[in-house]
Amino acid sequence: MALTREEIAARYGTALFDYAQDMNALEEVHADLQELRQAVSANPKILSVFSDPIFNSTEKKKSLSIIEEGFTKEVQTFLNLLLDYNHFLQLVDIIDCFNELYNDNKKIMVGTAVTAVELDDAQLKALGQSYAKKYDLTSVNLKNEVDKSIIGGVILKVGDCVIDGSVKNKLKKIRAQLISKN
Incomplete structure (x- = not known):
């Protein structure tokens, strides 16, 4: 039975994460994968x-050796494994799975701030730091x-949590209170 794209990503992403941890190269592998994903x-x-x-396969390995130059030994080994098992098309999904595991391990979350006007980087960073501290x-x-x-x-939408501090939501709550009193 063939594995789905998600199953391949989960298996290989988890294997790479565990391997990087075992080799004490988690930070380096993470950095290489971000560069590779870009x-x-x-x-x-x-x-x-x-x-x-x-x-x-000879042409592919030759091309891969050029691309993987400068990456850690762990990432090079992993890319060759993907090539050997013909799972290179799932590389982005595998990196995304690895990133989720890395973020969980490091207590890093990713989220969205929905606002009426665009926020600059400093405002987003301050909002993220405030949420992280809380x-x-x-x-x-x-x-x-x-x-x-x-x-x-x-x-603010972070993981499964949604904090709605919008004016629209506050007005809706006030309206509901006024209607319930009548």
């Missing part, structure tokens, strides 16, 4: 080259979404 996002066709049956996290990395319909305030 490169693949900028040039997605790279992945299909390593999965294309037109190229023989919930005993190392850090919270926020991205900003602008939604003018919330009027003002902020809706």
Whole structure:
């Protein structure tokens, strides 16, 4: 029975995370994977080259050795494993799985701040630090979404938690109270 894309990502991402921990190279592997993910996002066709049956394994290994130059031994070994088992197309999903495990391990969360106006990096960072301190996290990395319909305030979505401090929500609560009193 063939594995799904998600199962492959979970198995390989977990294996790589455990391997990096065992080798005391978690930070270095994480840094290499972020660089690799950026490169693949900028040039997605790279992945299909390593999965294309037109190229023989010697050509693929030669090309991979050029790409993996400068990466840690652990990442090089892992990329060669993906090539050997023909799972290179799942590389981005595997990196995403690894990142989730890394973030959980380091108490780092990722979230979204929905605001009526765009926030600058300093404001996002301060908001993330405040949330991290309140919930005993190392850090919270926020991205900003602008939604003018919330009027003002902020809706913070981090993991499964949603904190709605928008003016729209406050007005809705006031309206509900007024209706319930009549």
